[in-house]
Amino acid sequence: MNLETRLGRLTLPNPILVASGTFGYAKESTGFVDFARLGGIVPKTVTASPRVGNKPPRIVETAAGMLNSIGLDNDGIDHFIEHHVPYLATLGTRIIANVAGKTEAEFPALVAKLNPIKGIHAIELNLSCPNVSGGIDFATNPEVTERVLRQCRSETELPLLAKLTPNVTDLVSIAEAASRGGADAVTLINTVLGTAIDWKRRKPILSNVLGGLSGPAIKPIALRAVLTVARRVKIPIVGVGGVCTIDDVMEFLVAGASAVQLGTVSFFDPTASMRILDELPQAITSMKASSVTDVIGSVILPT
Amino acid sequence: MPFHRQVRVHANECLTGGIHKIRVEFPELAMSLRPGQFVMIRPSGRLEPLLGRPLALYETVDGPSGMPEFFELVYLVMGAGTRALAALQPGEPVDVWGPLGNTFPESSNNVDLTHVMLIAGGIGQTPFLSVIKSLLGQRRYGQSQVSVMPESVSLIWGARTKDALAGLDDFQATGARVEVATEDGSAGHKGYVTELADRLIQEGPNPTAIFSCGPEPMLEAVTALAKRCQIPAWVSLETKMACGYGVCFSCVCPLQDESSDTGWDYRRVCIEGPVFKAENIVWHT
Ligand SMILES: Cc1cc2nc3c(=O)[nH]c(=O)nc-3n(C[C@H](O)[C@H](O)[C@H](O)COP(=O)(O)O)c2cc1C
Numbered sequence: 001m002n003l004e005t006r007l008g009r010l011t012l013p014n015p016i017l018v019a020s021g022t023f024g025y026a027k028e029s030t031g032f033v034d035f036a037r038l039g040g041i042v043p044k045t046v047t048a049s050p051r052v053g054n055k056p057p058r059i060v061e062t063a064a065g066m067l068n069s070i071g072l073d074n075d076g077i078d079h080f081i082e083h084h085v086p087y088l089a090t091l092g093t094r095i096i097a098n099v100a101g102k103t104e105a106e107f108p109a110l111v112a113k114l115n116p117i118k119g120i121h122a123i124e125l126n127l128s129c130p131n132v133s134g135g136i137d138f139a140t141n142p143e144v145t146e147r148v149l150r151q152c153r154s155e156t157e158l159p160l161l162a163k164l165t166p167n168v169t170d171l172v173s174i175a176e177a178a179s180r181g182g183a184d185a186v187t188l189i190n191t192v193l194g195t196a197i198d199w200k201r202r203k204p205i206l207s208n209v210l211g212g213l214s215g216p217a218i219k220p221i222a223l224r225a226v227l228t229v230a231r232r233v234k235i236p237i238v239g240v241g242g243v244c245t246i247d248d249v250m251e252f253l254v255a256g257a258s259a260v261q262l263g264t265v266s267f268f269d270p271t272a273s274m275r276i277l278d279e280l281p282q283a284i285t286s287m288k289a290s291s292v293t294d295v296i297g298s299v300i301l302p303t
Numbered sequence: 304m305p306f307h308r309q310v311r312v313h314a315n316e317c318l319t320g321g322i323h324k325i326r327v328e329f330p331e332l333a334m335s336l337r338p339g340q341f342v343m344i345r346p347s348g349r350l351e352p353l354l355g356r357p358l359a360l361y362e363t364v365d366g367p368s369g370m371p372e373f374f375e376l377v378y379l380v381m382g383a384g385t386r387a388l389a390a391l392q393p394g395e396p397v398d399v400w401g402p403l404g405n406t407f408p409e410s411s412n413n414v415d416l417t418h419v420m421l422i423a424g425g426i427g428q429t430p431f432l433s434v435i436k437s438l439l440g441q442r443r444y445g446q447s448q449v450s451v452m453p454e455s456v457s458l459i460w461g462a463r464t465k466d467a468l469a470g471l472d473d474f475q476a477t478g479a480r481v482e483v484a485t486e487d488g489s490a491g492h493k494g495y496v497t498e499l500a501d502r503l504i505q506e507g508p509n510p511t512a513i514f515s516c517g518p519e520p521m522l523e524a525v526t527a528l529a530k531r532c533q534i535p536a537w538v539s540l541e542t543k544m545a546c547g548y549g550v551c552f553s554c555v556c557p558l559q560d561e562s563s564d565t566g567w568d569y570r571r572v573c574i575e576g577p578v579f580k581a582e583n584i585v586w587h588t
Contacts, residue, residue: 021552028549028574031304032400044552053569055588059545059553061383064350066545070552073569216350267546268345268354270400271307 001281002291005039005258007236008184010122010159012039012094012259015292016249016277019240019261020045020098020124020163021070022214025084026091032270037277039259040094043084045126047099048106050076055207060196065217065242066264067194069208072100077113089119096161100126104144108151115156123158125149127178128165128190139164142177149181161238163187166218171225175233187238187261188225192218215264216242223255230256230297244272246279250287256297305548306332307400309347312391313373320466321380322426323389326364326373327399333371335402336360337409337445338433339539339578342401343547344376346387355398356384357544357573359430359516362473363444377470379426402445403547404577407434407514407537409451414535416451420510422500422525423460424517425467428474430539431458434514435479455480455508461496461521465489497524510534515581516541526581536581542572549574557585 003014018033020042026035035041053073060067074080077099088095097120101107107125114120127139127148139145145162152160162178164171166189175186191212196205222241230237239257243249244265252260265272280292289295306329314326325344332342343355358376366372380389391397407430408414419438421431436442438456457480462468464487474481483491484499492499496517504510513536515525522538529536545551555569558579562568567585570576 022550024550024552032307032548050563052563052565053552053555056553056555057543058555059543059551061352061354064353066353068545068551068553073552073555215353264353267551269307269398270305270546270548 001284002293003280005292005296007161007238007258008159010094010184014039014277014280015253015259016273016280017042017096017238017259017261018266018273019263020126022263022266026088029266029270033273036092038093038273040096040121041088041091042096042098042124042261043088044074045072045098045100046074046077046080046110047072047102048077048110050074050079057205057207060205060211062194062196062213063217065213065215067196067206067211067213068191069206069211071208077110081113081117085117085119094121095119096122096124098124098126098163104138104148104151107148108155111152112155115158120158122161122184123152123156124161124163124187125152126163126190128163137165137167139174140168142173145174146177146181149178149183153182159184161185161187163190165190166221166225167193172229172232175229179233179235183235185236185238185258186229186233187240188229189218189222189241192221214241216244218242219248223251226252226257227255227299244269246276246283249276249280250283250295253292253295254297254299256299258296305400305402307398309396309398312393312395312397314393315389315391317389318377318469320464320469322377322467322469323380324361324375324377324470325388325391326375327397328373329399330366330370330372332399332401333363333374335445336363336374337402337406338437339406339430340402340404341547341577342374342376342399342403343544344388344397344399345384346391347396347398352384352387354384354545355400355547356388357403357547359539360433361429362432377426377429400547404573405575407539407578408512409437411451415511416453417511418455418508419453419457420500420504420513421456421458422496422513422515422517423458424496424521425462427515427517427539427541428458428460428470430516431514432470432473432477435474435477439477439479441477457482457503459484459496459500459503461485461499463487495524496521497528500525501528504532504534513537515539522581523586526584526586529581537578538581538584539577540572540579541577544573547573557588559583559585
């Protein structure tokens with residue numbers, strides 16, 4: 001059984017990745033996850049300077065999902081390179097660093113800093129975090145998306161993934177822009193903007209008022225994003241949003257994702273990735289396929 | 304090393320006042336849990352409620368082998384998560400992961416544990432049954448050999464009303480001194496637990512260490528009391544968590560941090576706590 005999959009210049013031994021912001025810096029999952037079995041790890045987003053993050057409450061549970069407004073709580077890129085990369089590099093898996101800029105110019109600067117670092121196999125650009133004060137979503141505008149990708153591309157030969165937000169009218173045009181700018185793949189989707197209200201106190205529950213919805217509740221939105229973009233954009237897609245089980249993984253692959261990321265599921269099912277990896281070969285076989293690539297995008301649409 | 308497994312409910316009963324006790328069969332975990340630590344638990348196979356709930360170890364229970372095979376958790380039904388737990392019948396599956404978090408000081412190496420005062424508020428008594436039994440050498444937990452034997456251990460427990468003092472006899476049975484306070488005066492001192500603790504400290508013997516667990520305003524009052532009496536204090540925080548093992552960054556609490564411009568930084572309660580030195584907590588940012 002060949003589980004290998006390709007995201008442009010990045011080859012993965014299998015399509016099961018863990019999503020940024022839902023797997024810490026990997027160390028926390030020691031004992032739950034055999035890291036070397038994963039297709040790869042996307043550590044929590046890092047920014048140019050340390051960010052304290054939002055005031056609690058930062059999460060609220062919702063119907064089959066949760067809202068979060070963590071606010072990119074992190075100790076900055078220098079700390080990441082010094083303290084986390086040396087550990088991540090020992091795990092025997094592909095490390096896809098995830099970065100977010102506060103300004104357009106910060107993205108290529110972050111990429112340039114990561115470019116020479118041993119142990120980083122690819123970089124995911126978080127163009128879409130809904131929780132950063134100012135609320136600038138770079139990936140809501142095709143021109144900005146293309147420009148950021150172009151600038152990052154000129155700083156590195158490493159594979160680049162553009163992580164996009166679903167909170168736009170026309171996701172296809174943004175994904176096309178990322179492709180034109182030189183992205184190896186697009187990651188679809190980041191969280192869906194939402195909120196929750198305590199009506200008795202007449203107050204929003206999150207201190208940040210708005211948050212990002214994730215978990216099983218958003219799977220149909222993510223699946224639709226993958227299906228739509230796969231038919232119109234040439235570069236590979238990493239599907240993310242509500243993936244919890246082997247069935248979810250297969251749905252995303254069939255819809256056109258070349259790999260998936262597990263996010264919120266890690267919070268309530270810390271060993272989900274291992275179970276899914278156990279079940280994947282059998283699921284591929286059951287489709288009379290012999291490799292993951294046979295399954296990717298094999299959806300049959302009505303004519 | 305943490306465990307994550309689907310296991311079975313062995314017993315689940317209502318004590319009093321909306322407070323329940325669940326017993327779960329999970330030998331590996333029962334053998335490694337230490338007083339002050341917690342587990343995450345959720346009914347298996349459902350998407351609602353989605354997230355596990357963090358609950359402190361109440362007690363471990365030996366099986367026929369004479370080794371710990373079960374553990375018990377005591378919880379107050381407050382929302383969807385605890386309501387779903389309370390509805391579970393013996394034999395039903397739950398997903399459990401742990402052991403999680405740190406412990407109160409366990410050894411007399413760095414901490415003087417001659418007279419330990421435990422101050423609990425609301426449902427904050429739950430970690431203290433195993434803490435008391437461990438300190439008094441009545442039961443062993445996990446691999447660690449605890450050999451302190453304080454001269455005195457007292458539990459000062461405050462709640463809204465008498466009904467909320469569920470499992471009081473479990474504590475009394477340890478032989479530790481147990482004093483209670485209720486806001487409505489239905490049992491013990493009428494008023495706040497910190498008033499009672501203050502009086503008992505004045506009466507002596509002077510505690511050499513205070514451990515506390517309960518709602519944050521109470522913990523802040525305990526911190527102030529301990530500071531005034533110059534007694535080292537540790538508090539266990541009850542914060543909202545999604546994962547319980549450090550990956551979600553939602554359960555953060557501000558802790559003093561010299562290296563930060565503001566003098567504090569958020570720390571994850573699940574992996575750096577839930578027990579913190581009281582003086583390191585920044586109660587208002
Ligand atoms: C608590 C939390 C924190 C997150 N933090 C990040 C982050 O730092 N960077 C990022 O690119 N995505 C972040 N995400 C988004 C996830 O990576 C993922 O795109 C999203 O949650 C949808 O997938 P899911 O439904 O499987 O969780 C976060 C999600 C959650 C729930």
